[in-house]
Amino acid sequence: MKLNTVGIKDIRYPVRVREKSGGMQETVASISLQVSLPSQYRESCVSTFIKVLNTYQDEMSNRIFRNLLAEVKEELRAESAHVEMTFPYFLEKKAPATGTPGLMEYTCRFTGGIGKDEDFILSVWVPVTTLCPCSREISDCGAHNQRGEVNLTVKYSGFIWMEELIAMAEAGGSCEVYSLLKRPDEKYVTEKAYNNPMFVEDAVRKVAEQAMAHPAITWFSVSVESFESIHKHSAYAYVDSDEIR
Structure with a gap:
């Protein structure tokens, strides 16, 4: 058999x-x-x-x-x-206001096959902050925000660095996530997220636009899960290049 x-x-x-x-x-x-x-x-x-x-x-x-x-x-x-x-893949990342260095952990995956199905795929899972545009619009002050996770998976020709995919994913949120923040940094990320509200749909589209523009990427999928701070459920969105090309 x-x-x-x-x-x-x-x-x-x-x-x-x-x-x-x-x-x-x-x-x-x-x-x-x-x-x-x-x-x-x-x-x-x-x-x-x-x-x-x-x-x-x-x-x-x-x-x-x-x-x-x-x-x-x-x-x-x-x-x-x-x-x-x-x-796990670690990158040194400096806090946005004070420049204090800290190590950020990202989950990465290589997938490959030869023979009947020949494909080489690279995936990253990247934490971001999302701030709800609706909450900001209806509130007299503040807005609910939370940590989210972007999963970017790509097929490619030639070569592509994990760092490139991580940067694309981080740019999709209301603000990046950092491992170490001092008071001036906390002020910076709070205000940046407030001035850059994102639904998960917005975040997915933003990452997808970057992936579409990258010359080495031949196929991609993007998902964003937002671990809602005021709901028991998560918010989620997904798109792949088969649907938008």
Whole structure:
């Protein structure tokens, strides 16, 4: 009997990821790696997966994935191979008024496949602040605001940095989120959000416009979830380029 896929799922593994600044960042990834084997093969593929991961752990990037998958596919005589790697990625970010540095954590994911379905996809999850335009309009003072999360997923040609996608996502909210703020910074982000109100629909459109303008992006999806501060539910919006092109 032929199986759809066989492999390993959610193995936690130390990896090094190349930064746009030129450095290498050490992180711990959750990796799933599967292949589609011909029905006549019954050999265990776990040892092959681990061996290949050992080979490439010193630099994981969307450039490297094609080589990793090709090696797995060849060694196991597989029809196709697929990998998904999710990891925390840290960037130093300075507070907007005082310039105080702090580390921001972003969740990133590389997804790739060769064989029957050849695709390479990059995803980021980025926190933002959203402030409700309706609340601001009807209130004598103040407006409800909350943290939201932007998920930007892209297919691309050539190469694209995670930092580019993170910047696109952060620009979609009423204000960016920071890990460390002093009083002048708190004043800045409060006033910036108040002067830049956003429904989740507005945020999705703003990120989508940036993705459409990027020359390397061939397909994208954007979702925004706002964890409402005055409601029990979240607000949510989604769009992908298939619907708007």
